[in-house]
Amino acid sequence: MAKDKKPKKEKTKKNPQKRREIRWEKLDNTAHLFPVIAGESMTNTYRIAAELTEDIDKDTLQRALDRVLPRFDLFNVRMRAGVFWNYFEENNKPAPKVREEDNYPCRFIVAHKNRSYMFRVTYFKKRINLEVFHVLTDGTGGFNFMRELVYQYIRLAHPDDFPEETDILSTETSMNTEDSFVRNYRQKSKKQYKTKKALQITGTRMSENKFGVISGYMDLNAVKEVSKKYGVSINTYFVAAFAYAIYMEYAHPDSKSNVRVAVPVNLRPYFDSVTTKNFFTVVSAELPAFEKDLTFEKALEYVKKSLGDQITKEHLEEIFSYNVSNQMMLISRLTPLFIKHMVMRAVYRQSALANSTTITNVGNIKLDERYEKYVTMMHAYLAVSTGQLTKATVCSYKGTMLVTFSSILKETAVQRRFFRQLSKDGIEVTIETNGVYS
Amino acid sequence: MNRCKQCNINVRDDVQICPLCKCALEIGEGTENKYPDIAAKRQKLKLLLRIYLFVAIVVGCTLVIMNILFTPDFFWSVIPVCALAYVYLTLAYTAGYDKSGYRTKIIVGVFAAVALLLLIDGVTGYKAWSGNYVLPALTIALDIAILFLVFINRENWQSYLPIQLIMIPVSLIPFVLRFFGLVTSLTVSYISLAVSVFFFLGTYIIGGERAWEELRRRFHI
Numbered sequence: 096m097a098k099d100k101k102p103k104k105e106k107t108k109k110n111p112q113k114r115r116e117i118r119w120e121k122l123d124n125t126a127h128l129f130p131v132i133a134g135e136s137m138t139n140t141y142r143i144a145a146e147l148t149e150d151i152d153k154d155t156l157q158r159a160l161d162r163v164l165p166r167f168d169l170f171n172v173r174m175r176a177g178v179f180w181n182y183f184e185e186n187n188k189p190a191p192k193v194r195e196e197d198n199y200p201c202r203f204i205v206a207h208k209n210r211s212y213m214f215r216v217t218y219f220k221k222r223i224n225l226e227v228f229h230v231l232t233d234g235t236g237g238f239n240f241m242r243e244l245v246y247q248y249i250r251l252a253h254p255d256d257f258p259e260e261t262d263i264l265s266t267e268t269s270m271n272t273e274d275s276f277v278r279n280y281r282q283k284s285k286k287q288y289k290t291k292k293a294l295q296i297t298g299t300r301m302s303e304n305k306f307g308v309i310s311g312y313m314d315l316n317a318v319k320e321v322s323k324k325y326g327v328s329i330n331t332y333f334v335a336a337f338a339y340a341i342y343m344e345y346a347h348p349d350s351k352s353n354v355r356v357a358v359p360v361n362l363r364p365y366f367d368s369v370t371t372k373n374f375f376t377v378v379s380a381e382l383p384a385f386e387k388d389l390t391f392e393k394a395l396e397y398v399k400k401s402l403g404d405q406i407t408k409e410h411l412e413e414i415f416s417y418n419v420s421n422q423m424m425l426i427s428r429l430t431p432l433f434i435k436h437m438v439m440r441a442v443y444r445q446s447a448l449a450n451s452t453t454i455t456n457v458g459n460i461k462l463d464e465r466y467e468k469y470v471t472m473m474h475a476y477l478a479v480s481t482g483q484l485t486k487a488t489v490c491s492y493k494g495t496m497l498v499t500f501s502s503i504l505k506e507t508a509v510q511r512r513f514f515r516q517l518s519k520d521g522i523e524v525t526i527e528t529n530g531v532y533s
Numbered sequence: 534m535n536r537c538k539q540c541n542i543n544v545r546d547d548v549q550i551c552p553l554c555k556c557a558l559e560i561g562e563g564t565e566n567k568y569p570d571i572a573a574k575r576q577k578l579k580l581l582l583r584i585y586l587f588v589a590i591v592v593g594c595t596l597v598i599m600n601i602l603f604t605p606d607f608f609w610s611v612i613p614v615c616a617l618a619y620v621y622l623t624l625a626y627t628a629g630y631d632k633s634g635y636r637t638k639i640i641v642g643v644f645a646a647v648a649l650l651l652l653i654d655g656v657t658g659y660k661a662w663s664g665n666y667v668l669p670a671l672t673i674a675l676d677i678a679i680l681f682l683v684f685i686n687r688e689n690w691q692s693y694l695p696i697q698l699i700m701i702p703v704s705l706i707p708f709v710l711r712f713f714g715l716v717t718s719l720t721v722s723y724i725s726l727a728v729s730v731f732f733f734l735g736t737y738i739i740g741g742e743r744a745w746e747e748l749r750r751r752f753h754i
Contacts, residue, residue: 175750180753207634220567507552507553525534527546530566533548533550
């Protein structure tokens with residue numbers, strides 16, 4: 096009997112990805128700064144969290160991340176240092192390990208740890224946390240990734256509810272990674288950001304990298320009604336309430352510095368961009384700290400005027416164009432990275448104290464209605480930074496407004512003043528903390 | 534839900550004191566802590582480092598005093614004091630400084646060792662052995678270590694090219710020191726320079742397009 100011929104071994108490529116060119120990308124204009132100034136005390140990390148109706152299963156979350164990450168070029172990278180610029184390079188390591196939350200939020204993301212990824216995924220009870228180093232993207236880009244991660248998790252956790260769907264991306268998800276700063280900047284712009292010192296929120300720092308979180312839940316319609324009563328937008332109302340709280344706690348007639356609240360503005364709607372990279376700039380609302388007996392109504396007027404004057408397409412373009420035009424100059428491009436770092440540190444030191452704090456409004460978060468029933472709340476908050484030891488983030492989801500204060504100060508006077516103002520205006524507030532204040 | 538009558542707000546945390554005003558809460562039902570209780574992480578390594586620092590200061594001071602008392606003509610205590618300092622700084626940098634990767638740590642550690650040996654050579658009458666032999670020998674060792682890493686981390690071998698490139702000017706240091714009379718023989722330094730150049734060229738030429746791409750990325754403006 097003739098021997099059966101052994102079937103020829105099929106020649107397969109071990110890993111076709113290894114053979115192709117390594118994908119790499121330049122950092123966007125704002126991202127250049129973050130690796131220079133980031134460290135344990137100023138992490139430049141923000142957290143986006145989704146609270147589900149059920150306890151999170153670690154393995155399912157890991158599987159969801161393993162599936163979603165390869166599709167997001169923006170997140171599937173590590174940062175490398177070049178001779179003239181930092182840049183992102185495709186990260187061919189497996190996805191970072193999902194861990195149960197065991198540290199304070201928004202800790203520093205070290206470039207060569209966490210499998211060299213610039214974000215981490217943790218969970219606790221019913222909450223999935225995504226923490227992102229700002230060098231990767233801003234809140235919009237972070238939500239873009241978080242949404243898919245949550246959808247994928249829900250699909251894996253409830254296969255009976257999603258029998259036909261596997262790894263499809265939702266239609267609202269963007270994969271665009273253009274540098275919209277470079278695309279939209281205008282040459283020859285003057286310096287727009289302020290360097291004059293603002294009134295600082297001071298106090299006793301918490302020990303050992305502790306990080307305090309106080310979130311205030313309120314009914315979205317109640318907030319709408321109150322801001323309508325004052326004749327301002329929700330954003331202006333919260334900025335004014337925060338600025339006024341700082342004024343009431345720290346200002347006095349001899350104050351030489353004003354209360355200045357930085358307000359990041361998402362530039363995408365103004366420039367018709369769908370990029371998932373950073374694309375924001377910062378304007379600031381100002382209250383004169385030396386003015387005696389400033390009322391909340393007067394504070395609202397100040398804030399409304401200063402924000403209204405600044406949030407125009409032309410002005411926003413001027414603000415970021417100055418930075419981009421500096422980046423594009425041949426001399427700065429040819430300056431070695433370590434010298435750039437020294438210059439950026441010096442410039443940052445000058446401007447870091449120009450704001451008392453930052454309040455960012457992420458807006459109303461919408462999820463696909465098929466997944467919405469599994470998600471009870473979405474959260475977002477920022478790490479603190481030099482001179483801004485307390486910051487606030489606003490977002491809303493399914494009719495609930497959430498204002499979250501992050502801080503490294505033991506004192507909660509500003510937060511107290513803020514929530515009491517809301518309560519005085521007739522808004523029912525429920526707070527929760529991460530336990531560091533008790 | 535707990536309620537603070539002072540602040541006129543509800544408190545969801547399972548606590549008895551208001552986190553905002555520190556007044557007692559009106560206790561209600563349905564409270565929950567949604568964050569983990571972060572126990573202070575024990576930092577054993579940092580404790581060991583602090584113990585080492587204390588012991589090193591005591592030992593160093595004792596040696597300096599003995600030196601002054603018994604052999605004031607020869608300041609030998611500089612050597613053990615610098616060695617103690619070197620060990621401390623190396624440990625503190627490698628264990629405590631998270632921002633640098635292992636590659637930077639290895640290079641910094643090696644060159645701190647070179648500085649220490651130069652100092653020892655200087656204290657013992659400077660016979661130039663540190664510059665003639667130790668510095669180029671350590672440069673060769675570093676070249677070999679990098680090549681070893683290239684093979685270990687095969688998926689990302691190209692990422693070591695910039696360090697290999699940096700090793701070429703590093704191996705030229707003895708030639709610069711020659712001008713200042715700190716190096717008297719360049720035999721080992723020539724070998725060190727050749728090793729650095731050939732290791733870089735070898736990786737670059739054999740690596741082909743991927744090597745070229747790596748350098749293009751690193752030098753992009």
